[in-house]
Amino acid sequence: MSMSLLELNNVTAGYGQTPVLFNVDMTINKGDMVCLLGRNGVGKTTLLRSIIGLNKISQGSLVFQDKNITKFPTYKRSRYGIAYIPQGREIIPYLSVLDNLKLGFSASGKSSKRIPSEIFEFFPMLKEHLPRQGGLLSGGQQQQLAIARGLMCNPKIMLLDEPTEGIQPSIVQEIEDTLKRINREKGITVIVVEQKIDFARQLAQKFFIMDKGSIVAQGQTSELTDSLVHRYLTV
Numbered sequence: 001m002s003m004s005l006l007e008l009n010n011v012t013a014g015y016g017q018t019p020v021l022f023n024v025d026m027t028i029n030k031g032d033m034v035c036l037l038g039r040n041g042v043g044k045t046t047l048l049r050s051i052i053g054l055n056k057i058s059q060g061s062l063v064f065q066d067k068n069i070t071k072f073p074t075y076k077r078s079r080y081g082i083a084y085i086p087q088g089r090e091i092i093p094y095l096s097v098l099d100n101l102k103l104g105f106s107a108s109g110k111s112s113k114r115i116p117s118e119i120f121e122f123f124p125m126l127k128e129h130l131p132r133q134g135g136l137l138s139g140g141q142q143q144q145l146a147i148a149r150g151l152m153c154n155p156k157i158m159l160l161d162e163p164t165e166g167i168q169p170s171i172v173q174e175i176e177d178t179l180k181r182i183n184r185e186k187g188i189t190v191i192v193v194e195q196k197i198d199f200a201r202q203l204a205q206k207f208f209i210m211d212k213g214s215i216v217a218q219g220q221t222s223e224l225t226d227s228l229v230h231r232y233l234t235v
């Protein structure tokens with residue numbers, strides 16, 4: 001068994017005939033906590049969507065746990081252990097918090113219908129709000145619900161797209177702490193797309209920077225220098 005959990009090899013992907021990602025190479029090891037950085041429009045969301053199968057990979061390959069999954073449909077990738085928490089969270093507003101959580105079961109293909117108690121250990125707030133409509137939660141609570149829903153299918157890797165966007169600072173801190181716990185205690189590998197450099201530095205050990213559809217820098221977050229930040233991340 002190799003150390004690497006997920007590998008993108010020379011991946012080109014996009015929308016219809018229009019490529020957005022060009023020759024992306026990326027290796028994510030088991031247990032990594034990684035942030036994916038880059039200015040608006042460089043392809044971060046498209047990269048996550050290509051990993052979960054919402055954008056077609058037209059060239060190159062995607063390898064997960066030593067298996068080539070380039071052509072697998074999204075539901076199969078979910079069952080193999082890839083969880084995707086999209087930007088904007090996509091909570092169903094008129095469904096209860098409980099029913100929103102249960103949607104996580106459908107991704108796993110499991111028949112169990114009991115919410116595992118660990119979900120409430122990671123997100124105690126959810127327990128108090130189970131009968132409420134999802135749409136009535138605050139933005140930060142909805143983000144926590146979305147992460148919890150992703151956790152329901154027992155993923156090996158979680159892909160999060162800008163989980164702190166538009167969320168009040170106290171909950172940003174909670175989300176940071178919870179993601180660290182999920183990574184440490186459950187050994188789940190995490191890739192987070194993030195705009196806030198400080199958050200990324202505190203959360204992740206490794207970083208990738210994208211520009212114009214390609215990876216242009218990577219390393220330990222301790223090596224994320226101001227010159228890289230100025231060159232690729234500040235507007």
Ligand SMILES: Nc1ncnc2c1ncn2[C@@H]1O[C@H](COP(=O)(O)OP(=O)(O)O)[C@@H](O)[C@H]1O
Pocket residue numbers: 015020038039040041042043044045046047
């Ligand atoms: N649904 C779509 N159809 C066509 N092009 C898209 C679509 N969504 C995004 N794009 C284009 O893909 C590029 C990368 O977008 P995206 O992956 O959303 O970047 P980021 O997440 O880094 O802001 C942009 O040029 C954007 O205009």
Ligand SMILES: [Mg+2]
Pocket residue numbers: 044045046087161
């Ligand atoms: Mg995006």
